[in-house]
Amino acid sequence: MTNTIADIEEADVILVTGSNTTENHPVLSAFVKRAVKFKGAKLIVVDPRRIKLTQFADLWLRPNLGTDVAWINGMMNVIINEGLLDEDFVDRRTEGFEALRKVVEKYDPEFVEGITGIPAEALRAAARLYGKAGAASILYCMGITQHTTGTDNVKSLANLAMLTGNLGRPGTGVNPLRGQNNVQGACDMGGLPNVFSGYQPVTDLAVVKKMEDAWGVSGIPTKPGLTVTKMIPMAHEGRLKALYIMGENPLVSDPDLNHAEKSIKNLDFLVVQDIFLTETAQLADVVLPSTCFAEKDGTFSNTERRVQRVRKALEPPGESMEDWKIICSVATRMGYEMKYPDSEAIFNEIARVTPSYAGLSYARIEKEGLHWPCPSAEHPGTPILHTQQFARGRGLFHAIEWIPPSEQTDDEYPMYLTTGRILYQYHTGTMTMKTGGLNFKAPEAFVEISAADAARYRLADGDMVRVSSRRGEIVARVKVSSKAVDGTIFIPFHFARAAANRLTNAALDPVSGIPEYKVCAVRISKAA
Amino acid sequence: MTTSKIITINGRELTFENDETILEVARRNGIEIPTLCHLKGTQPTGACRICVVEVEGARNLMPACCTPAADKMVVRTESPQVVAARRLIIQLMLASGNHNCAIRGSDNQDWTAFQLKVQEEDGSSDLCPVWGDCRLQDLAYRYQVSGERFDATVNRYPIEDVNPFIVRDFSRCILCGRCVQACCEVQVNNAISFGYRGPFSKIIAAGDRPLKDSDCVFCGECVQVCPVGALVEKEARYRVRPWETGKVRTTCTYCGVGCQILLHVKDGKVVKVTGVPDSPPNHGSLCVKGRFGFDFINSEKRLTKPLIKENGKFREADWDEALDLVAGRFREIVEKNGSESVGVLTSARVTNEENYIANKFARAVLKTNNIDHCARL
Ligand code: SF4
Ligand code: SF4
Ligand code: SF4
Numbered sequence: 037m038t039n040t041i042a043d044i045e046e047a048d049v050i051l052v053t054g055s056n057t058t059e060n061h062p063v064l065s066a067f068v069k070r071a072v073k074f075k076g077a078k079l080i081v082v083d084p085r086r087i088k089l090t091q092f093a094d095l096w097l098r099p100n101l102g103t104d105v106a107w108i109n110g111m112m113n114v115i116i117n118e119g120l121l122d123e124d125f126v127d128r129r130t131e132g133f134e135a136l137r138k139v140v141e142k143y144d145p146e147f148v149e150g151i152t153g154i155p156a157e158a159l160r161a162a163a164r165l166y167g168k169a170g171a172a173s174i175l176y177c178m179g180i181t182q183h184t185t186g187t188d189n190v191k192s193l194a195n196l197a198m199l200t201g202n203l204g205r206p207g208t209g210v211n212p213l214r215g216q217n218n219v220q221g222a223c224d225m226g227g228l229p230n231v232f233s234g235y236q237p238v239t240d241l242a243v244v245k246k247m248e249d250a251w252g253v254s255g256i257p258t259k260p261g262l263t264v265t266k267m268i269p270m271a272h273e274g275r276l277k278a279l280y281i282m283g284e285n286p287l288v289s290d291p292d293l294n295h296a297e298k299s300i301k302n303l304d305f306l307v308v309q310d311i312f313l314t315e316t317a318q319l320a321d322v323v324l325p326s327t328c329f330a331e332k333d334g335t336f337s338n339t340e341r342r343v344q345r346v347r348k349a350l351e352p353p354g355e356s357m358e359d360w361k362i363i364c365s366v367a368t369r370m371g372y373e374m375k376y377p378d379s380e381a382i383f384n385e386i387a388r389v390t391p392s393y394a395g396l397s398y399a400r401i402e403k404e405g406l407h408w409p410c411p412s413a414e415h416p417g418t419p420i421l422h423t424q425q426f427a428r429g430r431g432l433f434h435a436i437e438w439i440p441p442s443e444q445t446d447d448e449y450p451m452y453l454t455t456g457r458i459l460y461q462y463h464t465g466t467m468t469m470k471t472g473g474l475n476f477k478a479p480e481a482f483v484e485i486s487a488a489d490a491a492r493y494r495l496a497d498g499d500m501v502r503v504s505s506r507r508g509e510i511v512a513r514v515k516v517s518s519k520a521v522d523g524t525i526f527i528p529f530h531f532a533r534a535a536a537n538r539l540t541n542a543a544l545d546p547v548s549g550i551p552e553y554k555v556c557a558v559r560i561s562k563a564a
Numbered sequence: 565m566t567t568s569k570i571i572t573i574n575g576r577e578l579t580f581e582n583d584e585t586i587l588e589v590a591r592r593n594g595i596e597i598p599t600l601c602h603l604k605g606t607q608p609t610g611a612c613r614i615c616v617v618e619v620e621g622a623r624n625l626m627p628a629c630c631t632p633a634a635d636k637m638v639v640r641t642e643s644p645q646v647v648a649a650r651r652l653i654i655q656l657m658l659a660s661g662n663h664n665c666a667i668r669g670s671d672n673q674d675w676t677a678f679q680l681k682v683q684e685e686d687g688s689s690d691l692c693p694v695w696g697d698c699r700l701q702d703l704a705y706r707y708q709v710s711g712e713r714f715d716a717t718v719n720r721y722p723i724e725d726v727n728p729f730i731v732r733d734f735s736r737c738i739l740c741g742r743c744v745q746a747c748c749e750v751q752v753n754n755a756i757s758f759g760y761r762g763p764f765s766k767i768i769a770a771g772d773r774p775l776k777d778s779d780c781v782f783c784g785e786c787v788q789v790c791p792v793g794a795l796v797e798k799e800a801r802y803r804v805r806p807w808e809t810g811k812v813r814t815t816c817t818y819c820g821v822g823c824q825i826l827l828h829v830k831d832g833k834v835v836k837v838t839g840v841p842d843s844p845p846n847h848g849s850l851c852v853k854g855r856f857g858f859d860f861i862n863s864e865k866r867l868t869k870p871l872i873k874e875n876g877k878f879r880e881a882d883w884d885e886a887l888d889l890v891a892g893r894f895r896e897i898v899e900k901n902g903s904e905s906v907g908v909l910t911s912a913r914v915t916n917e918e919n920y921i922a923n924k925f926a927r928a929v930l931k932t933n934n935i936d937h938c939a940r941l
C-alpha cells in the first residue's frame with residue numbers, strides 16, 4: 037500500500053475495486069466501514085458481485101468481468117472533460133499526460149457503458165465523487181490483478197490517482213491489499229525471478245556484484261528467471277527438472293490444475309517443505325517437515341509495508357525444523373556453508389544488503405512495527421509513499437487501451453466464472469480446515485449463482501451442479517445468492533475436492549505472469 | 565496568550581483539551597476511575613454508571629466517561645458518596661445473575677443452593693468460567709462487596725452454546741452494552757443489539773436467534789470486550805484459566821493485514837488467541853481466522869519426520885539421509901542440465917528471514933533466478 041491502514045479513516049472518498057474486503061481482509065474492512073458510518077466518507081464499490089461492502093456504498097458500479105481498464109478510462113474521461121483533474125499535481129509531479137488524454141478521449145461514459153455495462157450516469161457520478169474529493173483512497177485486490185490485463189488494470193488505477201493528485205497525502209493512495217500474510221515480505225526479500233531483496237534488479241550488474249561480494253560467490257545469473265506460471269509449462273516440456281517448494285500448495289492454487297498436475301509429475305525431482313502433507317507434497321520425492329509461525333522467530337511485512345515481529349511460542353512437533361534451518365543445511369551440504377545462530381542474524385544480514393530495510397533491527401520493531409523504506413537507523417520509517425516525488429522522479433501516465441479478457445463466453449460455454457476466497461477458509465485450506473468451527477461455517481465448495489440463472493437451469497439451492505470449462509470439470513453444491521449477478525457464477529478456490537482451479541484459465545498477464553483467475557467461460561448443468 | 569482551562573480532580577489542578585471527558589483527563593494523569601461499559605473509540609453510552617464521580621455543585625453523581633470536562637470543575641473520584649454508589653451498583657450486578665465466583669460470598673444460607681443451581685445451569689462443577697479474569701469480580705474486590713446483599717434474580721434465558729466458537733451466557737450478562745458497541749461501532753458488523761425491555765433486556769442477534777443464524781461473522785470482538793463471563797470462547801470455556809497460560813505476542817499468519825495477536829499457551833499448546841489492544845494495525849480487533857483458526861498448530865496431521873518416497877510410497881527417514889538426498893540430487897541435476905533446469909518456490913507464509921534465505925539459496929547456491937512464490941495466485 038502507498039498509505040497505511042489507519043490512513044483509510046482519513047479519506048473523504050474510498051474507491052474499493054476487486055476486493056471483497058469484508059471476507060478477505062476483515063479487520064481492514066472495519067476501517068472502511070467506520071470511515072463511512074462515522075467519519076462521513078463516501079464509498080464507491082466497483083465489483084461484479086454484490087459483496088457485503090456494497091451495503092455501505094454510496095455507489096456500486098457493476099462492471100462486466102474483465103472490463104476494468106474501460107471503466108477507469110471512462111472515469112478519467114469525465115474527470116478531464118469536467119475539469120476535475122489536479123492540474124498542479126499533473127504539471128509538477130507527472131509526465132505523459134497528453135498521451136493519456138488522447139487515449140481516454142474516446143472513453144466517454146456512453147462508449148464505456150457498451151463495454152462494461154455500467155450505466156453512463158452512474159459512471160459520471162462516480163467520477164465526480166472521486167474527482168472532487170479532497171482526499172480519495174483506492175483499495176484493490178486480486179479482482180484487479182488476476183487478469184491477463186492485470187498490470188494494465190493496476191497502472192490505470194495509478195493513472196486515476198495521479199490525475200487527481202490523490203497520492204502522497206494522508207487519506208489518498210493506491211493501495212493493494214495483499215492476500216497472504218507475508219506476500220509483501222516474500223516480494224521484499226527477493227522471492228521473485230527478477231529482483232534480489234528490496235527490489236534490486238538482477239539485471240543491474242552493480243547490484244549483482246554487491247550481492248556476490250556479500251555472499252562470497254560468483255556467477256549469479258544476470259538474466260531474470262522464470263515465474264511460477266512459466267515454471268509449470270517448462271516442467272511439462274521437460275526443461276525444468278527439479279523444483280524445491282517451500283510452504284506452497286500449487287496443486288490447489290494453480291490455474292488449469294489438470295495441466296499443472298501433469299507438469300509437476302513430469303519433474304525428475306520434487307522437494308516439498310511444509311507443515312502438512314499437502315496435495316503437492318504427496319507428489320514429492322522428499323518431504324521435509326517445517327515449523328509453523330507459532331514455533332519460530334522472525335518477521336512478516338504486512339500489506340502496509342510494516343515489518344513486524346513473529347515470536348516463538350511453542351516447541352515444534354517431532355523433528356520438524358524452521359524453514360531457514362532446513363535450507364541452510366541443504367546449502368551447506370551442497371558445499372556452500374550457510375550458518376546463522378538465529379533469525380535475528382539473518383535479519384541483520386538483510387538490513388546490510390537491502391537499502392529499504394537498512395535501518396531496521398529487531399530492537400527497533402520490538403514494540404511496534406515500522407514501515408519500509410527505512411534507509412537508516414535514525415529514519416522513522418515511511419508510512420506514506422511518494423510524498424515528495426515518485427521513485428523514478430516524475431510519475432509516468434500510461435496511456436492504455438482496453439482489451440477484452442482472454443476467454444469469452446460462447447454458445448458452448450455461455451456463463452462466466454469468477455473465483456475467489458471466502459471468510460472462513462484460507463488459501464488452499466491446509467490450515468483453516470483443521471478448525472471444526474470454520475468447517476461448520478464453510479464445509480465445502482459451492483457455486484454461487486443468481487436466482488434468475490438458477491431458475492433458467494432449473495437449479496435449486498443445495499442441488500449438485502456440474503461446472504465445465506475447456507480445461508476440466510467439477511461438481512459442487514448450488515448456492516443461490518443475492519451476491520451473484522446474472523450470467524456469472526462464483527466458486528471459492530479453497531477446496532481441493534471441487535477445485536475451482538480445474539476450470540480456470542492459465543492465460544497470463546504478459547508482465548506480471550499472473551493468471552486470469554477472475555474470468556473464464558463455463559457451462560453448467562444439474563448433476564445427477 | 566491563551567488562558568488554559570483547569571479542572572480539579574482529587575485536589576490536582578489539571579489542564580484539558582476541548583472535547584475531553586472527565587475520564588480521559590483523569591486517565592491521562594494517572595488517576596484511575598473504574599469503568600465497565602466504556603469502550604475506547606466508541607460513543608460513550610453511560611450504561612453502567614460505575615464510573616460516577618462527585619462534581620461540586622452538581623445535584624447528582626456524574627458518569628465520568630460521558631461528562632465533558634469543564635473549566636473550574638471540581639471532581640472527587642473516590643468520595644464516600646461515590647464509593648457508596650459504586651458498591652450498590654456492584655451488589656446489584658452480582659445479584660443479577662449466575663456470578664458464582666468466590667465474590668458471591670458464603671455467609672448466607674443460600675450459598676450451597678445457589679451454587680448447585682448455577683452448576684446445574686452451567687453443566688459444570690466449576691466456579692464461573694472467567695473467574696480470575698473478570699472486571700466485575702475485580703471491582704467487587706476493590707470495593708469489598710459480596711453478592712449477598714440482594715437475592716439472586718431468576719435467570720430468564722438459557723445458555724446459548726449451539727454456535728461455533730462462542731458461548732453466550734445471558735445469566736452472567738450485566739447489560740453493559742460493550743459487545744454491541746464492539747460489533748456495531750468497531751467492527752461494524754451490526755449483528756447484535758439490545759432487545760426487549762426492563763427486566764427482560766437481552767443482547768439479541770437477528771430478532772433473538774443464535775449467533776450462527778445471524779449476520780455474525782464470528783470475529784469475536786464482542787468476546788474480547790465482554791467484561792464478565794457472558795461471552796466466552798467455546799474451546800477455552802472452563803478449560804483455560806488465565807493464570808495457567810503464558811502469553812506470547814506475535815503476528816497473525818493469515819491475511820496481509822498483519823494483526824498483532826497474543827497466543828495464550830498452556831501445556832505447550834495454543835489454547836486461545838486475543839488481539840493486542842492499543843497497537844497498530846488492528847488495535848485489538850481480529851477476524852474469525854486469526855482468533856479461532858489455530859487448531860492446525862496442534863493438529864495430529866502435522867509432519868514430524870522427513871519422508872522419502874520409494875516405489876511410490878513414503879517412508880520416514882532421518883534428517884541426514886533426507887538432506888543428503890536433496891543436496892545430492894540438486895547437485896546432480898544442476899551439473900547435468902544446468903542451473904536453468906531447477907527452480908525454487910518460496911512462500912508468502914514463511915518469514916522474511918526464510919524468504920531471504922530461499923532467495924540466497926537459489927541465487928548463490930543453485931545459481932538460478934528461477935525463484936518465485938504462489939502468492940499472487
Ligand atoms: S454480553 Fe458482556 S459485553 Fe455484552 S452486554 Fe452482556 S456483559 Fe456487556
Ligand atoms: S462475533 Fe463479531 S460479528 Fe459476531 S456478534 Fe460478536 S462482534 Fe458481532
Ligand atoms: S486476524 Fe484476520 S484480518 Fe487480521 S491478519 Fe489475521 S486473517 Fe487478517
Ligand code: FES
Pocket residue numbers: 598599600601602609610611612613614615616627628629630
Ligand atoms: S463506564 Fe461510564 S457509565 Fe459505564
